[in-house]
Amino acid sequence: MTAQTSTQAQVIPKFSEQKKAFSINELKWLINAAKNMRDLNQAKGYLCSYFIPCSNPHGVFMWQSEIKNLEHIPDKNINKLIRPITKVFYTQSEQGPLQKVEFNINKWFMIKYSTVCVATCDPQKSRIFKLGGQLYLNIFPGFLHILRPISTFESTTHLAVKFIFSHIQDIWCSGD
Structure with missing residues (x-):
């Protein structure tokens, strides 16, 4: 299991469990507090507990904790919520000078993060479930x-x- 797969496996069950509203300032703080690339897993986890990419309908679903519901956001509008916050690290290569490694949370989420779901509505299923290898996001809001x-x-x-x-x-x- 790669580091990326491991991070994704950890954050999927946390989607839609947050009790407070998403804060871009908290995400910035988590990224800026990271001392190395591994420390960024906390920021990635925070982001993935609120957002999940979806192929049908195409875009991103955002967990709205204050109303306990999901909002669909088209890809073209996601940059307004997930800002391109960048952090630069310098790592020592085995034989040579320091290497610059740049991390951008928006690029990571929209390009490298490979978890993509399909939206469905089923009152008998959990919020996120897998069926036949496909990941599904259950948008059923719950009974009144x-x-x-x-x-x-x-x-x-x-x-x-x-x-x-x-x-x-x-x-x-x-x-x-």
């Missing part, structure tokens, strides 16, 4: 109400529901 057993409701609610069901059976369905 949480189901509860009928036994947890008061007797007046039971009577009201019984009245409505009787009406449906007798009037709408002609007793059939």
Whole structure:
């Protein structure tokens, strides 16, 4: 498993788990705080917990933590959210001078990051799942109400529901 594959395997389960809104300033801080290329994994993980590239529909999905929903962003607009923040490192080669290595988070995400999903809507699947080798992003927002057993409701609610069901059976369905 390569370092890139390893990073991707770590961040995919974290997508859409963030509780606070995406902050470009936090991403900048994580990149600027990195002392070497390996330290950038924290910034990559942060970015990938909010954004995931999608081939159908083409673009990027962004996790909106404050409303617990996804927003589709076309590729042409993604530069407004994922800025081309660059960090330069100098590494010592085995036989020679220091080598300049430049990292750009926007280029990494849009070109080198190879995880791409297809959007689907299935209430029975998790947010991200694999089926036949294809990665899917489940855009199902969840049910509006949480189901509860009928036994947890008061007797007046039971009577009201019984009245409505009787009406449906007798009037709408002609007793059939």
